[in-house]
Amino acid sequence: MIAVLDFGSQYTQLIVRRIRELKIYCEIFPYNVSEEILKEKGIKVIILSGGPGSANEQKSYLPDKRIFEGDYLILGICYGMQIMGKIFGSNIIKGNIREYGKTTFYPEKDVLFDGIKYPGTVWMSHYDIVENVPEGFYSIGKTDTCPIAAFKNTRGTFYGLQFHPEVVHTQDGKKILENFLYNIAKIKPDWNSSSMVDSAIKEIKEKVGSSKVICALSGGVDSSTLSMLVHKAVGENALSVFVDNGLLRKNEAKEIVEKFSPMLNMRYIEAGDIFLSNLKGITDPEEKRKIIGKTFIKIFEKQAENFGARFLAQGTLYPDLIESISAFGGPTAKIKTHHNVGGLPEKMNLNLVEPFKYLFKDEIRMIAKEINLPKEITERHPFPGPGLAIRIIGEIDEEKLEILRDSDAIFIEEIKKEKIYNEIWQAFAVLLPIKTVGIMGDMRTYQYVIALRAVKSVDGMTADWYKIPQNILDNISNRIVNEVKKVNRVVYDITSKPPATIEWE
Numbered sequence: 441m442i443a444v445l446d447f448g449s450q451y452t453q454l455i456v457r458r459i460r461e462l463k464i465y466c467e468i469f470p471y472n473v474s475e476e477i478l479k480e481k482g483i484k485v486i487i488l489s490g491g492p493g494s495a496n497e498q499k500s501y502l503p504d505k506r507i508f509e510g511d512y513l514i515l516g517i518c519y520g521m522q523i524m525g526k527i528f529g530s531n532i533i534k535g536n537i538r539e540y541g542k543t544t545f546y547p548e549k550d551v552l553f554d555g556i557k558y559p560g561t562v563w564m565s566h567y568d569i570v571e572n573v574p575e576g577f578y579s580i581g582k583t584d585t586c587p588i589a590a591f592k593n594t595r596g597t598f599y600g601l602q603f604h605p606e607v608v609h610t611q612d613g614k615k616i617l618e619n620f621l622y623n624i625a626k627i628k629p630d631w632n633s634s635s636m637v638d639s640a641i642k643e644i645k646e647k648v649g650s651s652k653v654i655c656a657l658s659g660g661v662d663s664s665t666l667s668m669l670v671h672k673a674v675g676e677n678a679l680s681v682f683v684d685n686g687l688l689r690k691n692e693a694k695e696i697v698e699k700f701s702p703m704l705n706m707r708y709i710e711a712g713d714i715f716l717s718n719l720k721g722i723t724d725p726e727e728k729r730k731i732i733g734k735t736f737i738k739i740f741e742k743q744a745e746n747f748g749a750r751f752l753a754q755g756t757l758y759p760d761l762i763e764s765i766s767a768f769g770g771p772t773a774k775i776k777t778h779h780n781v782g783g784l785p786e787k788m789n790l791n792l793v794e795p796f797k798y799l800f801k802d803e804i805r806m807i808a809k810e811i812n813l814p815k816e817i818t819e820r821h822p823f824p825g826p827g828l829a830i831r832i833i834g835e836i837d838e839e840k841l842e843i844l845r846d847s848d849a850i851f852i853e854e855i856k857k858e859k860i861y862n863e864i865w866q867a868f869a870v871l872l873p874i875k876t877v878g879i880m881g882d883m884r885t886y887q888y889v890i891a892l893r894a895v896k897s898v899d900g901m902t903a904d905w906y907k908i909p910q911n912i913l914d915n916i917s918n919r920i921v922n923e924v925k926k927v928n929r930v931v932y933d934i935t936s937k938p939p940a941t942i943e944w945e
Contacts, residue, residue, distance in 0.1 A: 442466035442621070443483045445473060447491030447501050447519050450938070453758070453901050454606040455487055455517070457800065458617050463629035467798055475506040485513045485625045488520025490604060494568055495522040495532040502527075513625050514598045518565065521600030525591070528574035540565050542609055545589060547581040552592070552599060552619050560611040562589075562603035569602065596624070633806040637669070640795040640807070644673040644753070647793050652749035654740060654790075657682045657706065658825060659696035662755030664817050665808045666796060667704055670753050672811075679747050680704045683739055685732065686712020687827030687841070690849040699816075711739055715829075716836065723834045725945035732826045741789050753793040758800050759900050800899035821852075821866045822900065830945035834873035839926075840888075844871045846924045847890045854916045855894070855908070864906050867894040869920075870933075870944050878928030880921075887928040890920055895942055903937040 442459055446452045446468050459466045469477070471491075478486070486507060493500055500523070507514065508527060516524040522532050545562040547553045562583075570588045573579050577598070581590030589602040599620065605613035621627045644653075655667045657680040667680040680700065684693040697708050718731050740752050796804060801822065808818040824830055831848075832840050848869040855861045870891040878885040892913075897903035908916075917930040933940075 441481055441483055442485045442487065442627075443473070443478055443481075444468045444487045444489060445471045445503055445520070447471045447489045447523070448493065449490035449517075449519070451604055451606055452489040454604075455489060456758070457899060457901065458606045458614050459487075459621065460631060460800070460803065461614065462618055462621060463631045464621055464627055465631040465635075471501045471503055473504065475504050475510060478507065478512075479510075484511065485621070485627065486515075488514065488516040488523060490518030490520060490565065493519065495519065495526045496568065500526075508598070512597070513620075515620055516598075516600040517606070518602060518604060521591070521602055522568055522570060524598060524600050525570040525574055525577075528577065530574045531571040532568050533571045534567055534569075543583045543585075543603070545581055545583055545603060547590065548579070550580045550592065551596075551623055552580070552590075552616060554619055554623065556612040556615055558611075561609070562605075562611065562613070563607040563609040564603050570600070599624075633803075633810040636799065636803060636807050637810050640666075640669050641673045643795040644670055644793060647791075648674050648677070648751050650677070651751060652677045652679070652744075652747055653751035653753055653793060654678075654744045654747055654749045655680045655753040656736070656740060656755070657696075657700065657704070658755075658823070659692065659700070659817075659820075660755070660823050661808055661813075661817055661820055662757060662796060662801070662804050664700070665804055665811070665813060666753055666755045667700070668811055668813065669795070669807075670793070671704055676705065678705060678753075679743070679749065680706045681709060681740060681743050682706060683709045683711050683736060685715040685736070685827060687715060687732075687829045687836075689823070689828070690845040707743060709739060709743065711735075714739075716838070719829060719836050721835060725830055728829050728836075728945070729826055732829060736825075737788055737790075744790055750791060751793050752788075752790040753795075755804075756794045756797045757804065757900075758798050761797060800901070802898050819862055821861075821864070821868075823868075824943055830943055831868060832871045833944060840871055843888060843924060843926055844869060844890075847871070847920050847927060850919045850923060851892055851916055854912060854919065858909075858912050860906075860908070860912070863896075864894045865897040865900070865903065866942060867892075867906070869893075876929050880928060885928045887926045889929045889931060890924075890927050891931050891933055891944070892916065893933045893942070893944070895937070897937075897942070900942060903942050905934045905936055908932070 444455050444466055456466055526532050542561050543564045544559050546559045569586050573591055577591045577593045579588045579591050583589045586602055592599045605616040655670045657663050657667050671678045682696055700706050715735055718735050722728055805818055828844050829836055851869050855867055872889040872891055874889055875886050876889055894906040895903040896906050920927055920930050
């Protein structure tokens, strides 16, 4: 395992992504994780992330200094490099100008840069720089404004990069990480779909033992894959519970029951009235997520009691943790509460089983294919646990749900018909909390606005808006306005993530 110590960079998860893409398993740890924990996990390779702080601040974030005294290979990135320099005696100063964005990097000959055509472009994001190389280190790269943009120690065990190799804008950034992991650390790439399946089943068996477990099934690829693995791991001691929260898409509940009842030991719970009653008058998205999370848990606790289960398995993913809370004890900012993480009640009668909580969406799809789940599941677009509650901006009621369901169904139907559904990572409609004036049949209308959202992504951590051809958008808009009552305007969201999130709430 590789340890990535989190100093608060919004790029920390990208470091993990790049390493996983190189078929090596890694996890994020708090920046100040103790050396005892690292030793206990058998970790020998550490990456120090970037961060928003300054190494010169009195309360700067510092790692356990013993990692620099032990038998570790360490790569410091941006703030991670500066902290390493500071610990070994460098002066950290403000640069003459801030480097942010693409910069030309001039490397020295080193194994870290083997097979890379440089000078080349790297991605910078810093004010501070390392003024002098610390004792026992030497420079291995510079830019026009940063004389020490990369360094290493004479033993070849500690490296620092002022730029971000994990960001796609850095030319051959992934190759730099590959050189560090394959050629310097000598790690074998053995993290694949088969090892992911074995690891998940092993974790489920170890946690559940001979006890019973219920699995939260929504019909999406995450929960469907988890349900199959839980049933494979513990057999008849598993029960998948599908809760219709009244916030699903058109005909979704019926389709899920028909699809999974022959495959799993499954129970269907109709609970739309409960959820809508609890959400009445609620407009704040954080409140919505927390109410939905707590309502789900109450239902699962009741079903678990009836089944005699002590465990609840749910398909929490790494992005859920990263966006919901500082899950690793680091200073990374919270983006939003996910109903299955920060939305859970403080006290629960069930123990959680979350074997996917350190995996990304594309890794779950790999597992789903490995265990031969059908394509309509493995290729299904993500759908949030809170459902349409976070796609209706403002208060929720039955009328708005019907409007959104019909609009969303037309959108998905059209992109499937045009054979672009599988090119898009996620597509959905959003009902806005405004009405606008329109003209229909020579009459004035004052009706709702539907926003369409479609993005390209790999793991949901970053995304770019998908360029749906104009003629397809035209047809979708015409159909929604003509077929969905109380809608007279359709708009298309062309914002990437960041700065926006994929979902609107």
